[in-house]
Amino acid sequence: MAAVRKAPSILGFPHRPEWGAAAHRKALAGHLRRCRDHAGIGTRQAARCIGASESTISRIENGLAALKEAEVERLLDVYGVRDPQERSRIQALVHEAAQPEAWQPYAGAAPHTLRPLLAMEPAARRIISYEPQLVPGWLQTEEYAEIVIRAAHPTRPAREIAECVRLRMQRIEMLRRTEAPPVLLAVMDSEVFRRQVGTPGVMYRQIKHLLALLEELRYSLRLQIAPLSVGAAGAIGHPIVHLRFFTPEYLPDLLYLEQYEGAVYREKPSESERYQAVLNNLCGVACPAEQTPSLLQAALAAWR
Incomplete structure (x- = not known):
């Protein structure tokens, strides 16, 4: 039977x-x-x-x-x-x-290719991010974000740039939730702190901001810095974001691969697991998170 x-x-x-x-x-x-x-x-x-x-x-x-x-x-x-x-x-x-998405109040500023990530990241249990060129968007100051966005969109009107900045600033609020906030594991290339964005003052204040966030979000933010010595493990030419959710039986992992003119999303377990292994390897060879405050202090001194 x-x-x-x-x-x-x-x-x-x-x-x-x-x-x-x-x-x-x-x-x-x-x-x-x-x-x-x-x-x-x-x-x-x-x-x-x-x-x-x-x-x-x-x-x-x-x-x-x-x-x-x-x-x-x-x-x-x-x-x-x-x-x-x-x-x-x-x-x-x-x-x-049927409720508005997180990006909808900023619909004019949210690129279509970024909207799926903006919509799903508040539900994540854990976010792993690798950024080879810039401070990750969640962790940027307003002035740093404005310079980065303006460089990518030099012809956009000032009001649209300001809207893009406001959208970027609100993304970190999910880490400040009192009820089960996502944990962000962010890995940055060490060259991010040598690449000048704006004036030395902008860089100085951005690094101070990172130090303040590490103190404020000690339970929901883990930041690692990958030095040049990691070699091939850090030779990933584009940002990667990997989302894992509280209820994987209902929400499979989501992978975001940023490109210059857009983004690619992947949900197949085989692809998610492959990039998870890449990110795990990178986290393993990057400087431990416990060293990040001292590394940031050293980077800060270079911009005084």
Whole structure:
């Protein structure tokens, strides 16, 4: 006698508004796909139930389409989801998925290629970042950020540059959350502190800012510096961000690979694991985080 398959459950994914709309939408999207598979219903039949196309079902199940409560309710009926607790949690997630994304107040300043990262990083349990050229965006001062953004977009109006700076400044607020903030493990190339951005005063204040953040965010920020002696391990020519979430069974790791004219995202476990190994190796050969304050103090002295 064949074993009865256990129905998928969404109860393991909590309702956490601080994680942002995208995380709730993505978790619910995967759950709806699993419910459809469990019910043995094809995408065409599911689409007919809500008067939509198969491509709409595909977009819903990949977290790319807005979730309408009435449509979700009809799909749950068709998929045989009857448990009141399950349906109540799903209703809460649908509501949360409809809230504004973290970047939406700055929509004019948020590049389309960066929006998925901005939307998902508040839900991360751990963020690993490698930056070979600049101080990571989360950790920049306003003046440092303005100079960097203006250099990349020299023709943009001043008001748009200012909006980009405000967006960048708000990203670190997730590390200041009192309830389960993400932990940021940031690795920077040592040459970042030798590459002058703006005046020596800008560099001096930026390094002071890093020292202050290490003191303020001692439980949610870990900063390592990779010297030139790390050799090939540090010869990565572009920034990398790797997100790992509190609920990996609902939210797979997300990999962000920055490029000059855009970005590439990866979620396949094989690619995520490969870059995780690269980043782990880099963290292993970089100077230990315990040495970072003294290294920053030395860098500070060079800009006095």
